[in-house]
Amino acid sequence: SQQGEEDPQALSIQEGENATMNCSYKTSINNLQWYRQNSGRGLVHLILIRSNEREKHSGRLRVTLDTSKKSSSLLITASRAADTASYFCATDGANSKLTFGKGITLSVRP
Amino acid sequence: GAVVSQHPSWVICKSGTSVKIECRSLDFQATTMFWYRQFPKQSLMLMATSNEGSKATYEQGVEKDKFLINHASLTLSTLTVTSAHPEDSSFYICSAKGQGGYTFGSGTRLTVV
Numbered sequence: 541s542q543q544g545e546e547d548p549q550a551l552s553i554q555e556g557e558n559a560t561m562n563c564s565y566k567t568s569i570n571n572l573q574w575y576r577q578n579s580g581r582g583l584v585h586l587i588l589i590r591s592n593e594r595e596k597h598s599g600r601l602r603v604t605l606d607t608s609k610k611s612s613s614l615l616i617t618a619s620r621a622a623d624t625a626s627y628f629c630a631t632d633g634a635n636s637k638l639t640f641g642k643g644i645t646l647s648v649r650p
Numbered sequence: 651g652a653v654v655s656q657h658p659s660w661v662i663c664k665s666g667t668s669v670k671i672e673c674r675s676l677d678f679q680a681t682t683m684f685w686y687r688q689f690p691k692q693s694l695m696l697m698a699t700s701n702e703g704s705k706a707t708y709e710q711g712v713e714k715d716k717f718l719i720n721h722a723s724l725t726l727s728t729l730t731v732t733s734a735h736p737e738d739s740s741f742y743i744c745s746a747k748g749q750g751g752y753t754f755g756s757g758t759r760l761t762v763v
Contacts, residue, residue, distance in 0.1 A: 583743065628693060636682070637699055638684070640696075641693060
């Protein structure tokens with residue numbers, strides 16, 4: 541079963557703009573993770589935020605977590621064409637396994 | 651960093667044959683390994699969870715007799731798709747959980763003709 545629901549499902553922006561993706565989930569979590577997947581390839585781990593954290597940064601990435609609303613957002617600043625990919629949020633809960641959302645397709649136009 | 655090797659990266663097989671996919675953690679011991687399936691433009695759906703030396707736990711709706719999982723050591727898990735049919739064509743991804751968290755293999759594209 542899927543836990544996370546990302547929105548929007550598809551996002552197209554111009555290079556240099558910021559991209560914001562949102563994820564909502566249903567059950568309690570230990571942490572929430574964001575992954576990137578280039579077409580037909582494996583997953584690349586981007587960032588992990590624990591349930592007791594509210595915000596985290598890594599390079600051009602900023603992730604927030606609101607456990608009261610069961611939601612998270614991923615912000616990619618100053619986007620590049622190479623950021624074009626699918627992005628997934630995944631929750632790690634009491635059952636100790638990752639459950640993925642449906643994913644967001646990001647297209648960054650050069 | 652932690653590396654998981656998944657082989658083969660792609661395979662084409664005839665309907666009715668079996669295909670084995672390997673997932674190895676190269677530089678860490680994986681207490682648990684996971685197998686996911688992904689259809690085009692869709693998310694990853696967890697198929698099963700395997701722990702070394704014990705039977706895999708399958709998600710609801712996944713046929714355990716069709717998708718055989720063996721986790722013989724702390725560094726190797728295999729998924730065998732038995733009597734494959736065209737509807738089994740998909741992208742299969744493994745993940746290994748170690749002390750540092752989850753690491754994913756690069757995936758296997760299975761095409762059944």
